[in-house]
Amino acid sequence: MPTASPARRAIAVMLLIPAVAALALWAFAWPAARTAPHDLPIGIAGPAAAAAPLEERFEHRQGAFEVHRYDDEAAAREAIEDRAVYGAVAMTPAGPKVLTASAASSVVAQLLKESLTAGAPPGTRVAVEDVVATPAGDARGSALASSVLPLALAGVTAGAMVTGLGLRGARSALALTGAAVLVGITATALTHSWLGVLAGNWWAEAGAFTLATLAVGATVAGLAALLGPPGFGLGALLIVLLGNPFSGVATAPEMLPEPAGLIGQWLPPGAGGSLLRSVAYFDGREAGAATLTLSLWAALGMAAVLIGGRRRTAAPAVAATRPVEPAPAG
Structure with missing residues (x-):
């Protein structure tokens, strides 16, 4: 079988390397540039009257969140520990409480905290608890x-x-x-x-x-x-x-x-x-x-x-x- 000439091999290298670089940039840069929730499982717990407005707010972002309803904070905690949801918002008598799991995803935990605090009325204190935290040696996961x-x-x-x-x-x-x-x-x-x-x-x-x-x-x-x-x-x-x-x-x-x-x-x-x-x-x-x-x-x-x-x-x-x-x- 005849082998390619040095000129053809040089052209092959010049064409192949940029193609590989383009593929690598697409594979790494595309997910990083388009990072956003897509049907992200989260929970909302508490009485229906108190939880309904918050549920509507999350569902308003169509395709971003997959909302699961729970009767109380204990049920939401169990769902987080079972990896059914990444986190939850519990409506308590003292106000909304964000339940996160940095061990599941520190990025999602921060997203949930920011999503709730950004939409809370001025002066509202939002409690945050990390239900399943990463070890102290890896606080950011x-x-x-x-x-x-x-x-x-x-x-x-x-x-x-x-x-x-x-x-x-x-x-x-x-x-x-x-x-x-x-x-x-x-x-x-x-x-x-x-x-x-x-x-x-x-x-x-x-x-x-x-x-x-x-x-x-x-x-x-x-x-x-x-x-x-x-x-x-x-x-x-x-x-x-x-x-x-x-x-x-x-x-x-x-x-x-x-x-x-x-x-x-x-x-x-x-x-x-x-x-x-x-x-x-x-x-x-x-x-x-x-x-x-x-x-x-x-x-x-x-x-x-x-x-x-x-x-x-x-x-x-x-x-x-x-x-x-x-x-x-x-």
């Missing part, structure tokens, strides 16, 4: 968001290494699993034991880190096993250029423009961030969907690794058993 990209890079690196080292089939699957387990233990030791920014069950957090890393690594290695070098590029593109900015971990999936938030939760970085948040701050509540998503990516990736390994092993065997035609007589 930024450490968990910062862990998504390193996990993605660790998974991509694992997939690239098993491919580059020529590991195939079961050896590749074993290496990916072992690397993911060690990443999970190391990441939990750093974030939970040393920095103190996670507050859940230690081994549940390690499991979340492990599953997220394995899902990424298996995806990249599986695509490379099936498609060759283009598969590695596709995997890295899917995880780093789409999965990371669409994850919504820094804000909330519902704060991203549609359908970026939904797509992000279908990809390993977004699902990994959601799972880690559930086990770190909410005792594993609402962790099922994220666990299933990561498990599917890991299982499909591992299947691709095993299938690709068998195909590559079978090809040389077939070539070796092919009869050699005798040379024509001179």
Whole structure:
């Protein structure tokens, strides 16, 4: 097969790099520039007569909030702890009270506080309580968001290494699993034991880190096993250029423009961030969907690794058993 000339290769580089830069800028800048609530679940609690005007005010911003009604403050608190809503406003005899959950999203917690105080009559005192707060070592909740990209890079690196080292089939699957387990233990030791920014069950957090890393690594290695070098590029593109900015971990999936938030939760970085948040701050509540998503990516990736390994092993065997035609007589 003829190779491209140096001039054509130079033109390809000049055209490809700007295209990649444009894709990266779109993937990262578009969600950041369009950050706003989209069907953001919040609660309103209290007597209907007192809560109705506030409910109408939130519903007036069509498509911004998904309002859930609760009979009293206790029910709203339970909904926040169960991750059914990001926060709530309780109408109490002393006045409105904002119930937030900075552990769910510090951005949403601030948004709720500002939305209520901005519309309150002059002189009205609005009480604010953080029902599920982040640990003191991570008051702004930024450490968990910062862990998504390193996990993605660790998974991509694992997939690239098993491919580059020529590991195939079961050896590749074993290496990916072992690397993911060690990443999970190391990441939990750093974030939970040393920095103190996670507050859940230690081994549940390690499991979340492990599953997220394995899902990424298996995806990249599986695509490379099936498609060759283009598969590695596709995997890295899917995880780093789409999965990371669409994850919504820094804000909330519902704060991203549609359908970026939904797509992000279908990809390993977004699902990994959601799972880690559930086990770190909410005792594993609402962790099922994220666990299933990561498990599917890991299982499909591992299947691709095993299938690709068998195909590559079978090809040389077939070539070796092919009869050699005798040379024509001179």
